Every structure is written in structure tokens, then in C-alpha cells.
Amino acid sequence: MKKGDEIAALIIIVLLVISTAGVLIYKNRMESSSRIALIKQDGKLIKTINLSTVKNSEEFIIKYKDNDFNKIKVEKGRIRITDANCPDKICVKKGWISKPGENIVCLPHRLIISIDGKNSNYDDITR
Numbered sequence: 001m002k003k004g005d006e007i008a009a010l011i012i013i014v015l016l017v018i019s020t021a022g023v024l025i026y027k028n029r030m031e032s033s034s035r036i037a038l039i040k041q042d043g044k045l046i047k048t049i050n051l052s053t054v055k056n057s058e059e060f061i062i063k064y065k066d067n068d069f070n071k072i073k074v075e076k077g078r079i080r081i082t083d084a085n086c087p088d089k090i091c092v093k094k095g096w097i098s099k100p101g102e103n104i105v106c107l108p109h110r111l112i113i114s115i116d117g118k119n120s121n122y123d124d125i126t127r
Contacts, residue, residue, distance in 0.1 A: 034117040035100060037079045039072070042110050051077050051098070051115070064109040072113070079113060081106065 039047040041064065054076045062070050070091065071083040078098035081091045084106060091106035100117035 035077065035098065036116045037074070038112075038114050038116055040112045040114075049074055049079065051079060062109075062111060064111065068109050070106055070109055070111050079115075080104070081113070084109065 035051040037049040037051055038045060039049070039062065041062065046062070051074070054074055058074045059082070060072055060074075062072060064070070068085055069083075070081050070086075073080055073082045078096045080096045081094070081104055084091055086106055086108040088108075091104050091111070094104045097104055097113070097115055100115050103112060103114035105112050
């Protein structure tokens with residue numbers, strides 16, 4: 001291999017590393033910049049939370065009919081149901097969600113929490 005070939009190969013490798021790093025940084029910024037939690041009950045939107053702008057941890061309760069409830073906790077970039085008085089507590093066992101497309105469902109209380117935003121794993125046709 002000539003000296004010129006080695007320099008050309010080194011330049012190509014450096015350009016590949018820089019372009020890959022740029023794509024990863026761009027992708028990370030786009031996904032984390034627009035995460036909105038949508039909380040719906042009986043098909044009606046009752047609350048929206050921009051998970052990217054949450055500063056402090058927050059907990060609140062959403063009531064359903066008589067004494068039924070779901071206790072929701074929000075932290076920066078993520079949301080979960082911490083307690084509920086439904087019989088199976090699948091919504092509590094789901095844990096934290098933070099990525100666009102993820103959701104938590106409590107069927108007995110007709111509650112759905114979903115994350116809306118850009119997700120590079122799906123294109124516009126599959127949504």
C-alpha cells in the first residue's frame with residue numbers, strides 16, 4: 001500500500017465516524033424533544049403532559065365513578081401508574097413508559113395513558 005492510499009483510507013474512516021456520530025446525535029435529539037403523555041378516560045382526553053419539560057416529580061389521582069382511582073406518577077421523560085384499586089393491577093405492573101408508541105391500559109377504569117411523539121422505529125404508513 002502506498003502512503004497516499006493510507007491517507008485516503010484514514011480520511012474515509014474519519015468521515016464515516018463523524019457522519020455516524022452526527023446521525024446518532026440528531027436521532028436522539030428528535031426522539032427526546034417531543035414526548036407527550038396523553039391520558040384518556042372513556043375515550044375522552046382528560047390531560048396532556050409534555051414529559052420533556054417536567055422539572056419535578058409529580059403525583060396525582062384520576063377518579064372513576066364511585067371510589068375507583070388510578071394514582072399516576074410523572075417524572076422527567078417518563079410516566080407510570082403507581083397504585084389503583086382495580087382487581088388485577090396490570091396497569092401498575094406495567095411500570096414506567098417513556099417511548100413514543102408505548103401505553104398503559106386500565107380496562108376496569110377505562111383509562112389509557114399513551115406516549116405520543118416521533119418514533120424512528122415506525123414510518124408514517126405503519127401508524
